[in-house]
Amino acid sequence: IDSQSTPNVYNVYKGDDITMELHSDDQQKLVAVKWFKEIDIWTELDIHNEQYSGGVPDVPSLTIKIIKLGNAGKYLCLLIYENGETQKAEFKLRMIPQVKIYKALCEHRKDGTFIRPAICDTIDKHMRENNIVVITGREGTGKSKICLELASRYDEKDYMVLKVDLSENYLIYTDISNALLIIDDQHYTQYSLNAFMKDLSVLPGRNVQVVLTCRNLELKIVRNVPEINKLKSEAFIDINSCLTPEEKEDILRRHMKKNYIAISASYDSTFRDPKILTDLSVKVTLDDGVINVVRATEPWKGFPLSASLFCTVRTFLHLGEKYFTNPPIYLIEELKELYKTAKKESNCMDKINDFCILVYIMNNKDHQLDLNDHNLYSQLSELYQTLFSINIPKTPGSNEAKTKSIEESLHRMNNKYLRFHEGGYEFIHPCMLKAVLMSSESMVPYLLLNGSLNDIIEFVRSNDYTAYTAMEDDLVIKIGEDYHQILCERLVRCAFDDHSLLLHVAQYMYSYWRSSGNNLVNKMFKHIEFILFKSLAVLTGDFLSLENESSSGNSINLKGPVQFSKIIMLVDELTYKGRDPWIYGPGTSHFVILSALVSAAMGRYATNRDQTFTILLEEFQKRMHSKSFAKLLKKPLDIHGNTCFHYLVLFDEMSALKILSVIKNPEIKYIFDTENVEKYTPIDISVYLGKRHILEVLNLSTNYKIKSRNRLKRLAKSGKAEYYHENNKNIDLPVVLKTKADNAAPENVKCEDAEDEQKEVNNESNKDIRIFKRKYSVRKEPYKVKKRNRNDVLCFEDFIINIVVFGDY
Secondary structure, three states, rough: OOOOOOEEEEEEOOOOEEEEEOOOOOOEEEEEEEEEOOOOOEEOOOOOOOEEEOOOOOOOOOOEEOOHHHHEEEEEEEEEEOOOOEEEEEEEEEEOOOOHHHHHHHHHOOOOOOOOOHHHHHHHHHHHHHHHEEOOOOOOHHHHHHHHHHHHHHHEEEEEEEOOOOOOOOOHHOOOOOOEEEEOOOOHHHHHHHHHHHOOOOOHOEEEEEEEEEOHHHHHHHHHHHHHOOOOOOHEOOOOOOHHHHHHHHHHHHHHHHHHEEEEHHHHHHOOOHHHHHHHOOEEEEEHHOOOOOOOOOOOHHHHHHHHHHOOOOHHHHHHHHHHOOOOOOOHHHHHHHHHHHHHHHOOOHHHHHHHHHHHHHOOOOOOOOOOOOOHHHHHHHHHHHOOOOHHHOOOHHHHHHHHHHHHHHHHHHHOEOOOOOOOOOOOOOOOHHHHHOOOOOHHHHHHHOOOOOHHHHHEEEEEOOOOOHHOOOOOEEOOHHHHHHHHHHHHHHHOOOOHHHHHHHHHHHHHHHHHHHHHHHHHHHHHHHHHOOOOOOOOOOOOOOOHHHHHHHHOOOOOOOOOHHHHHHHHOOOOOOOOOOOOOOOOOOOHHHHHHHHHHHHHHHOOOOOHHHHHHHHHHHHOOOOOHHHHHHOOOOOOOOOHHHHHOOOHHHHHHHHHHHOOOOHHHHHHHOOOOOOOOOOHHHHHHHHHHHHHHHHHHHOOOOHHHEEEEEEHHHHHHHHHOOOOOOOOOEEEOOOOOHHHOOOOOOOOHHHHHHHHHHHHHHHOOOOOOOOOOOOOOOOOOOOOOOOHHHEEEHHHHHHHHHHHO
């Protein structure tokens, strides 16, 4: 039969009746009606079968009663008239055997948030080659949506799409052809899956394709099926990490569009605003920075589901990128329960083994367990003792028993918490490391000592910190004062080893520890003070107890010396550039106040941060009579031997003047005679810079001998000659010059009493002491300003900020 015409298509549900309507020529007498169905070849139907009615000259249309799966396919009707003419008509019955799957297909085709990932083509290719393909992945990775996408394509190719229920009589699937069978996330039993695949041995002959999905835990059951186990490895497709960053971003943006979430600049985004949780009328905006972070993540639940929930539930949206990077709460609760059970039932070695193995992998630098590691048993024994106070004595043959016990634990947790990869066991997902950290308080020391700074910033909070939502409360670790010292040491190490991390540390403390007072800040600065003076070989005094001194000396091993410039920056960042003086008060350590005074002079707090500046002045005045504070003022703060007063006179004169004007203790004034390694004193710098008001406060006329006053006078004139000619409009800018000849001013500067000054230099040079040399020329030629080289500058206005901010000496 030559069949070329376009058939009439009927979509029919299983169990319904269908009539294939046929209109004959009323002008001709119909003498015969023949109905055919295409199976392998066109085969004539037996219209006397009780399932059919019609199909005769009086009623040429054919009705099929109670449609079955085998009724689907192509039909052809041949009408034969009395005059010998014939009429032909074709029909196609498209079986909809399951209403549920058909509706799901229709919904899928209208789903604007779905994108067809590139992995779909790979799955289709291997399914056509093997007739069976197994898709594995965690919850939410898109296994069901990929099945629907495949079903949609095969449905367009006239395949019958069936979702298999292994609890039913699956023998009905053995009598079909041109079909796609979907076995999606069933709770498999080994028996049912074995029986189904055994009876489905006719797949190649009848053009039946099977797509089977399973989560990681069920993969072992699937692989034990003989018909599946013999498949090539390509037939097992893991989609846990199949999406590209571009595909993830496309999915996220589609869900954002569906839920009316706009994109904005970071400073305009509202997703972190708590108002979005209570007021649904508030329009939610998300910035590109968060999107860029999210597109690079692999969340525990799978990206498609996570993106949908993130954009739909505002509680999740409020968490931002943390929703994608943090472990789910139920995973943390599972591990907490595992630890509690193991702790409570000390004879339950299975639970103890499981938890200790998870902790071992977390502690291991490679985050992997290798059964061939000769240190494995000893390290696990230490964990038994540390976590559960269990001491397992070594007995003959004990290693064999331990090996068996460990293997059983690994077998239990494989594909649930662990996976076997490249000869060892590792966490099945990066979230597992965070989940183990949060499973028990016994993990806190490990987190503080060995966890990343990002993990500490993300999870560690003060006991009394409450500025987060209920969901955030479940994803943080609250610590008390017992852990403050460990935390301080770790933060100090991070802050001073890496300039970029210093800002993160300051922001972390400002954001999450401000509400708990300044206790943690004081402890942190005691450690900073200790390592600063230790690096400068200065006696530490009594600011740390012997216990703390020993602890700090052993645990804070920095890559280089602590720079006072970074300490100033840390103070500035902790107080939000001086806007929030939360770390200052009666309980604040001396070293914090000293560092803050320098920061205030640098930032000109006297004019634009008056509230903070007033508090600092009050604290400074209260401490002036303290012997320990006076000693601290004399100590060098950098490798150049500069004290806090060397720094003060370099910056804003108004701020420095107000700080110095509150000095009532006469002994403190002698601190201004303290020399740095270049033999500069704060008074030398003040004179050279023309800080007249500072000199007036210090009352030099009563404290300095004539010879010293004349020396300062010459220094002032040389400073004016060197600096004023170039900066006559900005004479107050800080500068201290150091020429190649180690002079305070160039040799050809004209100054009076040059001969006296030269004698003073010659006499002091005999003592083999490094002094502040001052050589002046009396030549008549006019003074020519030389262009300075940066290497000749100790502190100059353009570079002083670099020195303070970046430590660029």
